[in-house]
Every structure is written in C-alpha cells, then in structure tokens.
Amino acid sequence: FSYNKKKKTQTQGLGRERKRGIMEEIRxxxxxxxxxxxxxxxxxxxxxxxxxxxxxxxxxxxxxxxxxxxxxxxxxxxxxxxxxxxxxxxxxxxxxxxxxxxxxxxxxxxxxxxxxxxxxxxxxxxxxxxxxxxxxxxxxxxxxxxxxxxxxxxxxxxxxxxxxxxxxxxxxxxxxxxxxxxxxxxxxxxxxxxxxxxxxxxxxxxxxxxxxxxxxxxxxxxxxxxxxxxxxxxxxxxxxxxxxxxxxxxxxxFATSCPSLFDEERNCLEWLDKQQPNSVIYISIGSLAMTKEEEFVEMAMGLVQSKQPFLWAIRPGSITGDESLDSLPEQFRETVTEGRGFVVKWAPQKEVLGHPAVGGFWNHCGWNSTLESISCGVPMICRPYSGDQWVNTRLMTHEWQTALEVDGELDRGIVEMAVRRLIVGPEGEEMRNRATKLKAKVEVSVRxxxxxxxxxxxxxxxxxxxxxxxxx
Missing domain, CATH: 3.40.50.2000 (Glycogen Phosphorylase B;)
Known part of the structure; x- marks a missing residue:
C-alpha cells in the first residue's frame, strides 16, 4: 500500500484496516x-x-x-x-x-x-x-x-x-x-x-x-x-x-522438517564428526526398496574391501532373509567395531548428506533422495529398484553426470570399485564438482x-x- 505523505497519519489506519480485511478474506x-x-x-x-x-x-x-x-x-x-x-x-x-x-x-x-x-x-x-x-x-x-x-x-x-x-x-x-x-x-x-x-x-x-x-x-x-x-x-x-x-x-x-515415518538414529552424526571431509560413503536404499540376502553380504564385504569409511542405513524388513549384522562375515563386524563403519536402521538423511564428511551417496535413486543429494552437492552411486528410480538414474548419470550406475548382479568387487571410483578417484572428483554446480543452480531457483x-x-x-x- 502506498500513502500520500501529507495524509499519512490520516490514512495509515485505513490502510491497515484494508490490508487486514484482505488477509482475512484470503484466510x-x-x-x-x-x-x-x-x-x-x-x-x-x-x-x-x-x-x-x-x-x-x-x-x-x-x-x-x-x-x-x-x-x-x-x-x-x-x-x-x-x-x-x-x-x-x-x-x-x-x-x-x-x-x-x-x-x-x-x-x-x-x-x-x-x-x-x-x-x-x-x-x-x-x-x-x-x-x-x-x-x-x-x-x-x-x-x-x-x-x-x-x-x-x-x-x-x-x-x-x-x-x-x-x-x-x-x-x-x-x-x-x-x-x-x-x-x-x-x-x-x-x-x-x-x-x-x-x-x-x-x-x-x-x-x-x-x-x-x-x-x-x-x-x-x-x-x-x-x-x-x-x-x-x-x-x-x-x-x-x-x-x-x-x-x-x-x-x-517455509520448509518444515516433517517427522519421518521411521525412527531416526541421530548418533551417526557424532560419528561423522570424526571423519575426514568427503571421505564417507553413505548407503541407504530408501523406504520401500528391497535387497536380497546374498547382495546384503556382498555389499558388506565390498564396503570392507573399499577401505573407505561408510555409514549404512539398513531399514528393518529391507533384506529378504536374515538382516542381522550377526549374519554378516566377521571381517565386516570387526570393521564396524573398529570404527571405520557405522550402521543404523534409519538416518536423518538431509543432515547426513549436508555433513562435510559425506563424499558420496549409494542409493536407489528415488526422487526425494535425488533432490536431497543435489541440494547438498553430493554425487551418487545409483542402484535403481522400481518405478521412477530408473528415470532418475538416467538423469543423474547421463544428463547431469553426477552419478554412477551399478546394474545387474552385485558382488563385492563391483561394490569396492564403485565406492573407490566415487570417493577417491578422479572421476568422482569431477562428479563432485558438477554436483556442486547443480546445487548452486537449484539454490538460485528457490530464491x-x-x-x-x-x-x-x-x-x-x-x-x-x-x-x-x-x-x-
């Protein structure tokens, strides 16, 4: 609302009343x-x-x-x-x-x-x-x-x-x-x-x-x-x-943190505080995707062999078979005990991706996870499972070139190679730079x-x- 300076005192109250009336109508x-x-x-x-x-x-x-x-x-x-x-x-x-x-x-x-x-x-x-x-x-x-x-x-x-x-x-x-x-x-x-x-x-x-x-x-x-x-x-x-x-x-x-449908384990953030910048691979396959027990074991051993710190969110019910850590090889359990790995049931994902220690994200490539990785400038390893995840993976790997795709049968050698390519290889560094530029673009779009x-x-x-x- 604009006011005539000479009539400011006289009209200010009227302006407030008019504005209040409009707002009440909108409400x-x-x-x-x-x-x-x-x-x-x-x-x-x-x-x-x-x-x-x-x-x-x-x-x-x-x-x-x-x-x-x-x-x-x-x-x-x-x-x-x-x-x-x-x-x-x-x-x-x-x-x-x-x-x-x-x-x-x-x-x-x-x-x-x-x-x-x-x-x-x-x-x-x-x-x-x-x-x-x-x-x-x-x-x-x-x-x-x-x-x-x-x-x-x-x-x-x-x-x-x-x-x-x-x-x-x-x-x-x-x-x-x-x-x-x-x-x-x-x-x-x-x-x-x-x-x-x-x-x-x-x-x-x-x-x-x-x-x-x-x-x-x-x-x-x-x-x-x-x-x-x-x-x-x-x-x-x-x-x-x-x-x-x-x-x-x-x-x-006006974004508000909506409570997760799963209970988040926030102690993983303290573990991340102890890690070097861009050194950690964060793994989460989302709220619906499933993993076979054999792949569960191969994933665990690939993480061990990668020599990189890892944070792994293993959602209860996401493994078709025995999902307890006790079912995994002793070498994996020792890696977690020694502190190079950290396992939770569900993580506060946006905070994890925004942490400076996280250098890559292994994910099913659902759209929420894709947007969260983009907004934090974190490159991904995509292993799509169903629906739009295939579409999103193609965007990430081909259009934006901020991700690797892991397709087909999974074994520990493939896991090790993918993690090392993304976290310590020159290809991963290039993806990280492109992800940072993509982050800047979406930041501008919401301003x-x-x-x-x-x-x-x-x-x-x-x-x-x-x-x-x-x-x-």
Whole structure:
C-alpha cells in the first residue's frame, strides 16, 4: 500500500484496516490437501503445505489410516482429518494396494466434504487420485501434486503407449532394453518406470489414473526448471494445463522438517564428526526398496574391501532373509567395531548428506533422495529398484553426470570399485564438482526471482483466482 505523505497519519489506519480485511478474506480460502501415505511423498507435500499456509490459506490435511503416524504436533496451525480406510493390515502388493486404497477412500472423502461444506480447493498427491472424481462431482477446483520429476510423468505415458501398441521389449531381452526409446532421448527402454511391486496390467491401470490430469487447474511438481526445464515444458504441452515446478520444496523459505515415518538414529552424526571431509560413503536404499540376502553380504564385504569409511542405513524388513549384522562375515563386524563403519536402521538423511564428511551417496535413486543429494552437492552411486528410480538414474548419470550406475548382479568387487571410483578417484572428483554446480543452480531457483520461487507465487495466485468464484 502506498500513502500520500501529507495524509499519512490520516490514512495509515485505513490502510491497515484494508490490508487486514484482505488477509482475512484470503484466510477464508480453505484448501484441502491429500498426501500419499509414504515416506517419499509425505515430507514434500507437507513442505508445500507450509508454504501455502504462510500465504494465509486455511489448510485441512486428509490422511489415510494406512501407515499413519501422528505429525499434528509439528503443525499446530493445520487441521488434520483421518480417513478410516480399513487397510492398515493390508498384505497387498504396492500397486494393488494403491488401486484398492483409491477405491475405498473416494466415497469416504465425498461424504466428509459434503457434510462439512467448507472446502474451496483440493490438492492431492498423484498416487492418491481419489479426490479427482470427488472434486468433479462437487464442482471444486483441483490440482495434482507430484513428488516426482516432470520427466517421470511423461515417462509413464510413454510406457503406457508402448505397452498398448505392443512395442515394449520383454524384460529379459537385454540388448533391446538398452536401445533408446524413439522420440524420448536420452531414455532407454530399460529406463522406463516399470514396477517391482505388481503386475504390468495393474501398473497400467494405476498409471492411467495417475496420468489423468487434463481436468485439473494445474500440476505441481517438486522439481525445478533449473534442472529439467525442457521436460517441464513438455509436460505442460502434454496435459494442456499450467505446470508449477516449485521445488526442491525442502529448500524453500517455509520448509518444515516433517517427522519421518521411521525412527531416526541421530548418533551417526557424532560419528561423522570424526571423519575426514568427503571421505564417507553413505548407503541407504530408501523406504520401500528391497535387497536380497546374498547382495546384503556382498555389499558388506565390498564396503570392507573399499577401505573407505561408510555409514549404512539398513531399514528393518529391507533384506529378504536374515538382516542381522550377526549374519554378516566377521571381517565386516570387526570393521564396524573398529570404527571405520557405522550402521543404523534409519538416518536423518538431509543432515547426513549436508555433513562435510559425506563424499558420496549409494542409493536407489528415488526422487526425494535425488533432490536431497543435489541440494547438498553430493554425487551418487545409483542402484535403481522400481518405478521412477530408473528415470532418475538416467538423469543423474547421463544428463547431469553426477552419478554412477551399478546394474545387474552385485558382488563385492563391483561394490569396492564403485565406492573407490566415487570417493577417491578422479572421476568422482569431477562428479563432485558438477554436483556442486547443480546445487548452486537449484539454490538460485528457490530464491526471490528464481524460477521455483516465481512458480510458487504463481501457484498461490492461481489457487486464489480459481477458488474465489466457488461458493461451497
């Protein structure tokens, strides 16, 4: 607001009243947000929530009973609602589970919104798409939130088209899988987001629903145009709606540390304090990926043979077989006892990656982990397991050249060589330099005037204008 200097005393009170009135009107804009109940999805959605809440919107978070952990104490200004989906003890594979979850939750959400009659706008995670039909039935504006990259969204459509037209090579035809997909450079058939968690038939049904976005007001990506501008533009052309690349959301001004769904062991940070700069390889395969017991042993011995300090997060239940350290060779246990290695069940990952002792990150290459490694300037060793991890690995290794890929059968010699290449070899040093430059680019994007900062402001304006005409 601007004031005439001669009338400042007279008009200042009026200006304050006007500003307060506008802010109160904005606060009445009620946004209902639905995150997916997974470690790789919830934190990024909650960072978006914090950003929108800081702009004055009233936020209601709808969570499922499945994988539920109470995080409301961390966000006292928000309203939390839980849908009793009855799936807490589900033994379904991930793909079938998501199809079931969406089917169960759609009528429950519609009943809730109809009963309370106080929602102006809906934002939902792409994998919990049940609010889409509810919004259409109730004439509410909506947007899709993707915790993945823009190119992953496009890759799902490429995969569906190839499968529908019978052009997808069989998964055992290795030579064909190495070929680049026509008109989708630089991605090969092997880089497409197939799943380890269900059938191809179920995956096509899931991706069909996930990719149904044309009726939305926009698509929000936890990504940045600074690292995938061409793919952001392609996604916008594909769906014909505005794409808002507002990430990395954990780097934005109002980012809030969302409590992990797993218990973090912070004592590893004290161990890192005792290590030399860029000397430690940090290993974590994320919240869903699995490792065979044989690979577990080979990984352990490869770390021993690498002669490098290591921090290894071994998530309970992530090993198909005996996951106790007692099952590993004595040489590995001695290495840990002597202090060159440190093992936890789950680590505070952003703090670990930001620690000066960490020189590399061995990971499945999920998008959250990819963004966290980029934001800390840490190069990676990628061993993708399922879904978008294949796409992200190709970005890291081919487009940005900040990572190595370890593919195929794993043995201790391969592990040793990969770790030494990344931590002490000249190739690793070059990757570290490129990762540092990539970090600088995304840091600029979230500052005032940067692409992600501007996209977030545009998103706020769009929600305001879309919801202002709805009377619910």
């Amino acid at each position: 009445r804009k009620r946004v209902l947000m639905v995150p997916a109940p997974f470690e790789g999805h919830l934190p990024s959605m909650m960072n978006l929530v914090s950003s929108l809440s800081s702009k004055g919107f009233s936020i209601t978070i709808v969570r499922t009973q499945y994988n539920f952990k109470d995080i409301s104490a961390k966000f006292p200004h928000l309203h939390f609602v839980t849908i009793d989906d009855g799936l807490s003890g589900s033994t379904l594979g991930l793909v079938d589970f998501l199809l079931k979850l969406n089917s169960v939750c759609e009528p429950l959400l519609k009943e809730f919104i109809t009963l309370h009659n106080d929602v102006d706008f809906i934002i939902y995670d792409e994998f919990v798409y049940f609010p889409r039909q509810v919004a259409e039935d109730l004439n509410l504006p909506k947007m899709v939130f993707s915790a993945s990259s823009a190119v992953t969204s496009i890759s799902r459509c490429v995969l569906m088209d190839l499968q529908e037209n019978g052009l997808l090579p069989p998964q055992d035809e290795r030579s064909q899988l190495e070929e680049v997909v026509p008109e989708f450079h630089p991605f090969r058939y092997k880089d497409l987001p197939v799943t380890a968690y269900g059938s191809m038939e179920g995956l096509m049904l899931l991706y069909g629903n996930v990719s149904n976005r044309g009726s939305s007001c926009g698509i929000i990506h936890n990504s940045s145009e600074s690292i995938e501008k061409d793919f952001t533009s392609a996604a916008q052309d594909k769906w014909g709606v505005q794409v808002y690349s507002v990430g990395p959301l954990h780097m934005t001004d 005032i005037g940067g692409s992600s900062h501007s996209a977030l402001n545009s998103l706020v304006d769009s929600i305001w204008s879309s919801s202002s005409s709805i009377g619910v």
